Amino acid sequence: xxKIRRWTVSAARLFALIGFCGLFVxxxxxxxxxxxxxxxxxxxxxxxDVSAIVMAAVIAACIPANLSLxxxxxxxxxxxxxxxxxxxxxxxxxxxxxxVFVAIIAWQMVHYAESMRISGERTWVLALxxxxxxAFASVMLIFGAFAQLIVTLTDLLALLSPxxxxxxxxxxxxxxx
Numbered sequence: 001x002x003k004i005r006r007w008t009v010s011a012a013r014l015f016a017l018i019g020f021c022g023l024f025v026x027x028x029x030x031x032x033x034x035x036x037x038x039x040x041x042x043x044x045x046x047x048x049d050v051s052a053i054v055m056a057a058v059i060a061a062c063i064p065a066n067l068s069l070x071x072x073x074x075x076x077x078x079x080x081x082x083x084x085x086x087x088x089x090x091x092x093x094x095x096x097x098x099x100v101f102v103a104i105i106a107w108q109m110v111h112y113a114e115s116m117r118i119s120g121e122r123t124w125v126l127a128l129x130x131x132x133x134x135a136f137a138s139v140m141l142i143f144g145a146f147a148q149l150i151v152t153l154t155d156l157l158a159l160l161s162p163x164x165x166x167x168x169x170x171x172x173x174x175x176x177x
Contacts, residue, residue, distance in 0.1 A: 005068070005154055008147045012064035015140060019061025026054055049123035053133040060109075060137035060144075063102075068147035072098065088159045095152040102148050106141035113138045 029047050037043040066072060078090070116131035123130065 001150075001154060001157060005150050008150050009065075009068045012068040012143070012147055015143070016062045016065035019058045022054055022058045022061070026051055026058065046123070046126040049126045049128060053123060053128060053130055056137045057133045057140070060140035063140060064144040064147045067098070067102065067144050068151060070151060085159070088155070092152070092155040092159045095148070095155040099145065099148045099152045102141065103145045106138065106145045109134070109138040109141050 029044065029050060033044045033047040074094070078087075082090075113131055113134035116134050121130045122128060
């Protein structure tokens with residue numbers, strides 16, 4: 001299980017890096033557009049089009065890393081007061097609920113991407129097809145659901161066997177950087 005989790009974390013980090021590179025390119029394009037608009041009163045045509053379609057893909061590319069590294073928002077009201085087994089139970093329950101939520105979002109995203117493909121929707125200025133970007137976002141969310149499944153199984157194993165390896169081993173492993 002740890003080998004699969006390490007592979008998932010590595011792949012998720014690679015996708016997040018790709019997403020951040022896309023975000024950087026988008027920021028450079030936007031900066032250049034603003035600069036050219038200000039200096040020459042001549043904006044770059046289609047920057048808003050590119051921004052509108054790339055943003056969903058960039059955000060979705062970071063979701064698997066967030067899920068696989070368990071970097072979700074977490075509120076621990078009783079965590080320090082409860083016994084370790086009870087805390088692991090609530091961690092497992094939270095992982096299961098997160099898995100269900102991400103799976104539903106991924107499923108709906110696939111339907112949305114398919115509807116964009118069928119309708120043939122395109123961007124306003126550059127007439128770029130919209131569906132490939134939503135399809136990529138769908139794939140990232142499906143991979144995010146897979147990553148969350150691995151996290152859920154790891155949490156379940158930790159709940160059922162007290163000698164399971166804690167999450168910090170995966171998060172602090174320098175070979176995954």
